Amino acid sequence: MxxxxxxxxxxxxxxxxxxxxxxxxxxxxxxxxxxxxxxxxxxxxxxxxxxxxxxxxxxxxxxxxxxxxxxxxxxxxxxxxxxxxxxxxxxxxxxxxxxxxxxxxxxxxxxxxxxxxxxxxxxxxxxxxxxxxxxxxxxxxxxxxxxxxxxxxxxxxxxxxxxxxHHYQSYAVEQMKKARDQRGEIARMAAALKLSQENQHRLNIQLRYALNSAEEARRLKAQFAANVSHELRTPINLIVGFSEVMATAPEAYGGPPPPAYRPDIQAIYRNATHLQSLISDILDISQIEAAQLAIVKEETDPHQVIDEAIRIAQGLIQGKKLELRLDVPSQLPAVCLDRTRVRQVMLTLLTNAVRFSDKGRITLRARVDEREITVSIQDTGMGIPKEQLDRVFEEFYQVESNLSRKRGGTGLGLALSRQFITQHGGRMWAESEGIPGKGSTFYFTLPLTESTLFTAHPSPYQPVDENQARQVIIWENDPAIVQMFRGYITQHTVHAAQSLRDVHTLLKSTHPLAVICDTYADVTALQQQVASVSPEITLITCPMPSGRQAARMMGLVDCLVKPVTRQQIFAALQGIEQPIQRVMIAAGERDMLRMYSRFFQTAPENYTVGTALTGMDALAMMRTDPPDVILLDFSLPDMDGFTMLEYLKSTPVLDKIPVIVVSDGSTTNTILPLVKGEIVLRKAGGFQPMELVRCIEAISGQLIPPSVLKS
Structure with missing residues (x-):
């Protein structure tokens, strides 16, 4: 300009x-x-x-x-x-x-x-x-x-x-050109989808709709991602659930499978688990802005991530009779990374290399210097023109789109991969001469250390080093809440404690900056423990947005979100104090009923399991033979889950039976407003003036303004 x-x-x-x-x-x-x-x-x-x-x-x-x-x-x-x-x-x-x-x-x-x-x-x-x-x-x-x-x-x-x-006029002209380009692209897509059946009036509506604000576009994309993810929850839950039982508890089928089946079952279970993690990413996209996915970093050996990615992609490589060469040092330092995200990046690069190579080899290299690890994946495929090297990382962009459609792909993999690497503090780029046979090479880096500025306050207590000062402890037994904190607190390392004893142990070993707990926890006992270690440690109590806590406030044992595992169900059962022998499972799909039944067959206790495909059948069976616990899947065909809960509460014989709810996530969002409380910051040593001002400023900057003000 x-x-x-x-x-x-x-x-x-x-x-x-x-x-x-x-x-x-x-x-x-x-x-x-x-x-x-x-x-x-x-x-x-x-x-x-x-x-x-x-x-x-x-x-x-x-x-x-x-x-x-x-x-x-x-x-x-x-x-x-x-x-x-x-x-x-x-x-x-x-x-x-x-x-x-x-x-x-x-x-x-x-x-x-x-x-x-x-x-x-x-x-x-x-x-x-x-x-x-x-x-x-x-x-x-x-x-x-x-x-x-x-x-x-x-x-x-x-x-x-x-x-x-002139500057703003040029900017307006530039934006108008971009809008015109987007409008033309949408016009072509609409014509392809609707063929000749779309009339001019319909096309104009589509074009005007495409010119809505960027915020509206993000909202629609998030809604689409959430809808698709919710539709995938049940089938992926079935795949993971059955493959997990076959892989880890084959006795539920009367004995171990033939030896030839075992590698295939393990491959199904491993890839289904990976697909399940990707669906969780799609849900993250629907919940956050600025296209920043939550990442959970942990100390990881890069060899493990490389081996996992190669095992998943091995079938594709062998299917096209390509040679895979590894040039990786035997010793690599541990890196703080999100295992699922980095593995997804490697899988994307390996899959692209296979897709665009008809013969030759794929070479995976890793190099280490003082600051970072550099991983490269080179192929001998068609290559990429030099003028398009930067554009391959754009969303929906594909090199030679006709050929790309024949070879598959959506044009999103590289864009998401660069985003993941950037969130790790690394870089990602591509090199190619654009000559068929010489292929292309994609590189990405992962930093070995993370630099964080930490300001220490004067204190009579022994100062802690920078790494210790970046620790926080969260006392919470809901894995979803712990995962949320670990994913979105990026400047501090989050340690999880499930009991007061765990908190005491972590306080001694980490000397954290803060301890976070639920408003309904034993705050007095926790405050005494924190003060005994150092009055400089801040105690933060707040209402945790936990579906489990909300479920308990409704009188439920737990609220599980699909996809669920048998470990989650067994953990929920352990929270019931009374002995359990008879279990009633109510779900609207036969496959889900079979999977839940398989779960209970692998349990260490012997349960008597009853199943029902509708809410009315389940109520009729329970009135005749009340169970000790109810596993209620909200996918009932004849009534919604809340109606079923009302029936249970209004029936004297059934109102005291513990209930475990399984839903697709929308149920949790519905009952979360029941969790209310205050956010309280406590420090035995007191807050310094500027420290207090900055805390209030940070909290105020993230609050959502009230929608309606009372006059």
Whole structure:
């Protein structure tokens, strides 16, 4: 985007327009002055008429010359007018004519450069000093320079204003071009989807809709991601659940599977688990802004991540009869990374290398220096043109789209991969000569250390090092809440404690910056433990947005979100104090019922399991034979889960039976508003003034404004 001051052509256009207006003003003034010649000239009308004719001739000549040699025309006009004013001072007995030099200077400020204006002003001043009567010399010279300075200041301010206007106009034009490009792309997509059945009115609606604000576009994308993810929860839960039972508890099927089946079952379970983690990523996309996915870092051996990615991609590589070469040092330092995200990056690069290579080899290398680990994946495929190397990381962009469609792919993998690596503090780029057979190489780096600025407050207690100061402890037994804190607290390491004893152990070993717990926890006991270690440690109590806590407030044992595992169900059962023998499972899908039944078959206790496909069948069976616990899947066909809970509470025989709820996530969001409370910050040693102000400022900056204010 060019600046107006740097765009010579625009300045010339402005000066040409000003030039023509000055000529028009001069013509008008000359004709008016001609009519009033006698009173103005004091009897020297002939000389005045001659000077007026000269001025008109100069104006006519410069007007014709301005179309081909504008600068020359400007200099002829300005110096010609200057000469006419000088001649008028000598031929007309009017001292006031000397003040007309200021008018010429004013014209010059609109048409000439600054140095030319100064030369003109100096020449005018010299002429005034030499020839003007003494009584007006100072006034005329002063008026001339005041006019020059004032005109320069005004014109300079005007140019700055025009510069800003030009900047925003260029920006608006650029945005209009982008909008037009997006509109055209959506038009092509609509035509492909609707074929010839879409009429022009429908197309215009689609185009107008596509021009909504970026915030609306993000909302729709998030809603789409959430809907798709919720639809995938049940099938992926079935795949993971059954494959987990087959892989880890084959006795539920009467005995171990044949040896030839075991590697395949393990592969199904491993890949299904990976797919389940990717679905969780899609849910994260639907819940956050700025396209920043939550990452959970932990100390990890890079060899493990590389091996996992290769095992998953091994089938693709062997299917195309490609050679896989590894050039990885035997010793790699542990890296603080999100195992799932980095593995996904490697899988994306390996899959792309396989997809665009018909023969040859794929080489995976790893190198270590003092600051980072660099991983590269090289193929011998078609390569990427150099001018497209940067664009391959754009969302939905594909190199040679026709070929990309044949080979598969959505154009999102590389964009998400670069985002993951950037969140780890690394870099990602590609190199290629664009020659088929030489392929391309994709690189990414992972930093070995993370630098964080930490400011210590004066304290009589022994200071802690920087790594310790970046620790926080969360006392919470809901894994979803711990995962949320670990994913979104990026500047501190989060340690989880499930009991007061765990908190005490972590306080001794980590000396954290803060301890976080639920409002409903034993705050008094926790406060005593924290104060015994150091009064400088802050205790934060707040209502945890836990589906489990909300479920307990509703009288439920737990609220599990799909996909659920048998470990989660067994953990929920352990929270029930009374003995359990009979279990009732109510779910709206036969496959889910079979999976839940398989889970209970693998339990260490022997349970008697009853199943029902509808809520009414389950109620009828439970009235006859009340169970010890109910596993209620909210996917009932004849009633929603909340209605089922109301039936249970209103039935005297069933109202005391513990209930474990399984839902697709929407149920948890519905009952979360039941969890209410206060956020309280405590520190035995007290807060320093600026520390308190910054805490309040940080919290206030993240609060959502109230939607309705009471008058």
């Amino acid at each position: 060019t600046s107006l001051s740097n765009d010579h052509s625009i300045l010339i256009d402005i000066q040409k327009s000003t030039f023509n207006r000055i000529l028009a003003v001069i013509y008008l003034v000359i004709w008016i002055a001609t009519i009033l010649a006698n009173p103005l000239t004091g009897g020297n009308s002939k000389q005045f008429m001659l000077l007026g004719a000269v001025v008109i001739v100069i104006c006519g000549v410069t007007f014709g010359l301005s179309h081909r040699h504008f600068r020359l025309a400007v200099y002829i006009l300005i110096w010609g007018l200057w000469g006419c004013v000088a001649a008028a001072t000598q031929n007309l007995s009017q001292p006031v004519v000397y003040y007309f030099f200021a008018t010429v200077v004013l014209f010059a400020t609109s048409l000439m450069r600054l140095w030319s204006q100064v030369v003109l002003a100096l020449a005018s001043t010299a002429f005034i000093l030499l020839f003007a009567p003494s009584e007006i010399t100072f006034g005329a010279a002063l008026f001339l320079w005041i006019s020059l300075i004032t005109s320069y200041v005004v014109s300079h301010g005007l140019l700055q204003t025009l510069d800003i206007t």
